Amino acid sequence: MKKFAMVFIAILAICAGLAYGSNQLTKSTGDSGNKVLNLYNWGDYIDPNLLTKFQKETGYHVNVDTFDSNEAMYTKVQQGGTNYDLTVPSDYMVQKMKADHLLVPLDKSKLTGLNNYGASFMNKSFDPGNKYSIPYFWGTLGIIYNDQDVKTGSLEHWNQLWSKKYRNDIMLIDSARDIMGFSLISMGHSVNTTNSREMIAAKDKLNRLSPNVKAVVADEIKMYMAEGEAPVAVDWSGEATEMMSQNAHLHYVVPTEGSNMWFDNLVIPKTAKHYKAIYAFLNFMSKPENAAQNARYIGYSTPNTAAFKLLPKKVREDKQFYPPQKVIDKLQVYRNLSAQKVQQYNDLYLEFKMNK
Incomplete structure (x- = not known):
């Protein structure tokens, strides 16, 4: 019985390990149903309070996975096996991903708030007409x-x-x-x-x-x-x-x-699955009050000119x-x-x- 018990315990341990691994995979890829958004972002590059606010307003839970270079992000998207709905490449990488057919064009009929972005930050050489990208920070x-x-x-x-x-x-x-x-x-x-x-x-x-x-x-x-x-x-x-x-x-x-x-941009990779959540998030982040909150948290320059007007005067007048x-x-x-x-x-x- 003792030997049987040890084998039984071992089996339970293996099952628990598999369950843990499965949970970790779900956490990483965000494959946990339709009420989610899987964001692949640079580390500490969004105000976590905004994610909480987004979930309360829309019911979509945001799973965040992070990368430390454009090239690492590119490789992971290119290899597939992930369910990322949005990612945040820099300018030249948008152009490369577009050329390599790794991006999904934006459906602008589903976007609101594009007019909040300044003309100086749109229609750049890496994505003419912003067919694939929305500026995030610059x-x-x-x-x-x-x-x-x-x-x-x-x-x-x-x-x-x-x-x-x-x-x-x-x-x-x-x-x-x-x-x-x-x-x-x-x-x-x-x-x-x-x-x-x-x-x-x-x-x-x-x-x-x-x-x-x-x-x-x-x-x-x-x-x-x-x-x-x-x-x-x-x-x-x-x-x-x-x-x-x-x-x-x-x-x-x-x-x-x-x-x-330089520009960092929100784009839809070919791995995307949750399109309702994607457009809800893009529209949420385009709102001036949310973009301003994110800029205050991150400390980088916002391309959202409507949000810029909401920033403290000291920030707005900082020519640096x-x-x-x-x-x-x-x-x-x-x-x-x-x-x-x-x-x-x-x-x-x-x-x-x-x-x-």
């Missing part, structure tokens, strides 16, 4: 500096980074397109150039920046700058927001000659994150390049890092 690439080491207003151009006074003072975000991009802009070229001579010239100019580069780092750049480990950094506006919230001496500037303008139109007009959006050119960018960038 931002820029720029320079962060510490006013204890750098005089306020003295660092406003990319070319100033090459000054000898910043020797071993600059941290760079580890991103091939962004670092190659600001070098290209400093030379008057497009961030989307496929001209090999221009690309090589941009890399050679970065090599001359190497004496000023303290480190090329990823997410830890936020901690280093917040703790005063370097006077200057090149990073995205969203990251700058987090740094500045921890260190009042930090400031963010978009160089006047131009920079990258809501630059004037004359600056916006000079910003460039990344395009999805051929695999060959993406590899060339990556190779040149790697050469620069190895030279460092």
Whole structure:
């Protein structure tokens, strides 16, 4: 009997394990009925109180799964086996997913509130006519500096980074397109150039920046700058927001000659199943009061101009994150390049890092 009991207990344990695994799968994929919405998003990229509010208003429960890069998200959607209803790719990835037939076109007859989005944030090159995407947040690439080491207003151009006074003072975000991009802009070229001579010239100019580069780092750049480990950094506006919230001496500037303008967007992947929930959520997030609440929570720039009007005056007038139109007009959006050119960018960038 003891042996039988042990076998019985083992069987129960296996069944329990299978049940747990099944529950975890349901939690991950959200395959738990029709009253759900399965959102595949960047980490901590939506106010959880909005999800609660959405569920109370509509009855749809939102299951959230997260990714840490556009490429990881792309691979998972491409491989299938998931039930994601909405995901949040950046600009160039929208273009790539569209080209690879991984997106479902928007049914605009079911959308309300599209007129809340500013014209400057719609009809971009990566999705003309917004056939597949609705803008979620936007931002820029720029320079962060510490006013204890750098005089306020003295660092406003990319070319100033090459000054000898910043020797071993600059941290760079580890991103091939962004670092190659600001070098290209400093030379008057497009961030989307496929001209090999221009690309090589941009890399050679970065090599001359190497004496000023303290480190090329990823997410830890936020901690280093917040703790005063370097006077200057090149990073995205969203990251700058987090740094500045921890260190009042930090400031963010978009160089006047131009920079990258990035967009994160809501799209419907081919894995979608719950279309009533999808359009209920898109319309919910387009409402000015909800978009404003989300912007306050995330700290990034909202493309919803009706929501923008609801933000505190201090935020609305912050030119670091809501630059004037004359600056916006000079910003460039990344395009999805051929695999060959993406590899060339990556190779040149790697050469620069190895030279460092």
